Amino acid sequence: MGGGSDRRRWAYLGSYTEEGGRGITVAEVDAATGALTARYSTAEPADPSFLALAPDGGVLYAVSETDDGSAAALSLADPARPRPLGAPVPVRGDAPTHLALAAGRLFTANYGSGSVSVLPVGDGGTLGPPSEVFAHRGSGPVTDRQAGPHAHAVVPDPSGRWLLSADLGTDSVWTYALDPATGAPAPHGQSVLPAGSGPRHLAFHPRGEHAYVVNELEPTVTVCRWDAVSGRLEPTGGTRVVPTGVRMTTYPSAPVVSADGRFLWVANRGHDSIATLALDASGERPELRGTVACGGRWPRHLAAGPGDRLLYAANQRSGDVTWFTVDEDSGLPRRAGSIDVPAASCVLLA
Template sequence: MGGTRIGRGFVGSFTSAGGRGVVAVEVEEGSGALTVTGASDDVADPSFLALDGDVLYAVSETDAGAVAAFDVTGPAPRPLGAPVPVDGAGPTHLAVVGGHVLTANYTSGSVSCLPRAADGTLRPVAGQLRHEGSGPVADRQGGPHAHQVLPDPSGRWVLAVDLGTDSVTIGVLDPVTGAPTPHGITALRPGTGPRHLAFHPAGTHAYVLNELEPTLTVCRWDAEAGVLTPLGETAVVPEGPAAPTGPAYPSEVVAAPDGRFLWAAVRGADTLAVLALEEDGAGARLVASVPCGGHWPRDLTLGPSGRHLYAANERSGDVTWFTVDAETGVPSRAGSLPLPAASCVVFG
């Protein structure tokens, strides 16, 4: 490799759709190229992953709902015991927050907190936050559907994005048990179906990507008060003659480390949106839309060098990587790795 730095990454995939489970990869940071080193299919449908040191956590996005821990010091992930139930159905996202792992349980509309032992293994659920409500889109918003949970940059708060109730719940964790308790709820425009959010690197703004309408809601974030305030929306697909001919379902949003750009993956349209951010982060503007390199980009991740984006194209079964133009923020396709039912990419 000519001395080029080699990093590591992991890809989650749906075993029920032919995926290999949790796949370990090496990443050649100069080119962005991925090479598979091993895989584990011990856990059903590990659709979303979170890495903490040499321990990888994966949701099992099943009706039973569970989280699994893996030792990733070798070429292939090694399970650290059996998956632990999350007391919720269909977990779609998880985050490591201090000594706990939090899961967003889509089908149940709840957030679960599982304590971590010193060796990284998980203990039973210590607490749960149940969302309430519904939205106007009958077939998708009949009840709460927590889709993402993550800590804010200050580490004081956790935010749970709910597609079913058009809202973001701000919570705090009990300092002893880790159990989540609600602090406040931010209502977003009815019917937008918020799915995921990303923070501006300065920690002053957050960007909520909506699934049921292809838009991004720009919000001010007050880390002292734990208050999220919507400022406005912008489209993540072109309008007019260049608009997609069919439905467009955004999936993931990524902020550039320098705060100049946002990127969003859009399923159906099968595009990556490039949005330029205002200098203070208080506004976003769509400046480009490029093909995602496959079909149904479920996840989008920035690589370890900061120069490449990785799209997990679930239905075409690949992870495609792009080189990002430092001046314009526009990604150009650089390569692809076939991985059936790919759903998530993490690096570290």
């Protein structure tokens, strides 16, 4: 973790400053229970809705989900007090909702403009202006949400050779090849998912042979086979993430796959729950085991603690981060505690 000599564990909690959030809250993590205690917060950058950590743990990255979106780098030389590494860098895209590090670069998914930006990472973790911006094209049948592309997530594949972007507006996942020599990205392909599903995010099985795409416009996960040699993503089926018979409008948000590949957890906004899906040996047939209350309202993000013994939910509308212990056999979470985090958007455990 950042700082090297500090043996305490930390969590970084993003929030929407325009909704009264504190920006990035630093919380200490109890090593025995996983409980969070807020220690510090910084209001800059604005609306840091998603966070990522440098591989060495020394730099924290944040997107600013604003109309004129930007990304920021913060030093974790003192992990309890992040400090900006220069001014936020415009990403040349609107409303970035997600970011990821791959091939020595920072990628952002820009929801408003439906594009993916590529920012070089310099010495010490500083960010440079975008070297490239890739614009998605297309639309979907849900006219009020899918009039154009809306890139919502960027996720490197386990092999490190590809970057995938879930696009809610085009009902597809776009794939970018990362040059094995230089790391430079290039558009590679587009995998079409069910019309009107609204792909929002995705997570890989630990074996790297399957990906699970969480859809926002219907309460489902699309299961896909992934070929890391060809860079091909092939949808094979879908699974509901709320029980049959639930009629309330539900907007799934975030997936987490357990490190042992036994469980897939999905946060459900509206239904305000965490779904637990059991994964079979193949990883291709998730089965809904049940849902539990998320501990608040509008769970925008989920994160797993060490060994998958804990889950953390960022509940945006109730303004809290709630943590759960996970039953080892069933995978079902049980609420253990929470802290106030107004307009919570993201949980990152360092």
